[in-house]
Amino acid sequence: MSDPILEVQGLKKYFRTSAGALHAVDDVSFSIGRGQTMGVVGESGCGKSTLGRTILQLHEPSGGKIFFSGREVTGMSRRAFREVRPKMQMIFQDPYSSLNGRMTVSQLIAEPLIVNKVCRSRTEIDERVEEMMDTVGLAKRLALSYPHELDGGRRQRIGIARALILKPEFVVCDEPVSALDVSIQAQILNLLMDLQDRMGLTYLFITHDLSVVKHISDEIMVMYLGKCVEKAPAGEIFRNPLHPYTKALLAAIPIPDISSKHKHRDLLQGEVASPVNPKPGCRFAARCPMASERCRSGEIPLTEQAPGHFTACLKASLS
């Protein structure tokens, strides 16, 4: 991969709970090339948002290192990080709850410029806001509207504008279309892809829905209980899934054609184990139809099965 903008090495985020250490992100490593998209998929609670938030230093990592544009940001002084932070932004799932309902569209989009003191005059702020509204497809006449007067798609466009107004290089998109009607999802996904091309953005694109990341991702990482269980170029994940969990996720995607040969779908059985003080071995073993004693006895390393295609499964490496 040429010129990775983000490198994550052995990242861990454990939360202290009354029951013990909750391993939300547990030894995750990957890198993303400039202008590329890494899709992150997995069920609710597998640590996707924690991964994104820890990369942006909204959580202090429990271990591991993060490099952005070749500079280590973990352990960086607050002052040094303040320079880097505007280059890394986040788009949230539910723009409504992340937007102050008493601010107008133009005030909401101007806020990051004002907080970060990047403009010299009110005129400059107004110009940048107007330009950004146009970029994300918000009509000028909406400048004085309030979020509750708008539909979900337009509210998400405000969230995108707020994330992009500081001209970031890297954006964590945390389920940016999951709260939207299906008809609007495609519009927002297309907008995000278009903006990526125009602004040279790099995305970490988080979703529980594999079908959403299929077209937007260059690579896909599948997470299960804090661990990366499979990582590969997007097409390869869909053509040749190796981990039983990835296979189950793919099988759960609704198939429009009833005559499809994949009609008999093996959906996931059993419960997700607890992320608190997890047992050694593969965390998917309790639900895996192929699991043996060896799978439960020790760490399962992520190994390269084909060029760029990594999986943490003993059975996959035997086949």
Ligand SMILES: Nc1ncnc2c1ncn2[C@@H]1O[C@H](COP(=O)(O)OP(=O)(O)OP(=O)(O)O)[C@@H](O)[C@H]1O
């Ligand atoms: N601030 C916190 N304190 C304690 N535990 C937390 C905290 N944030 C997240 N967790 C726990 O960490 C685990 C991972 O949560 P996270 O929100 O990252 O999952 P997710 O994959 O984003 O799920 P979802 O698809 O529901 O958004 C969960 O078990 C969650 O309960």
Ligand SMILES: [Mg+2]
């Ligand atoms: Mg989440």
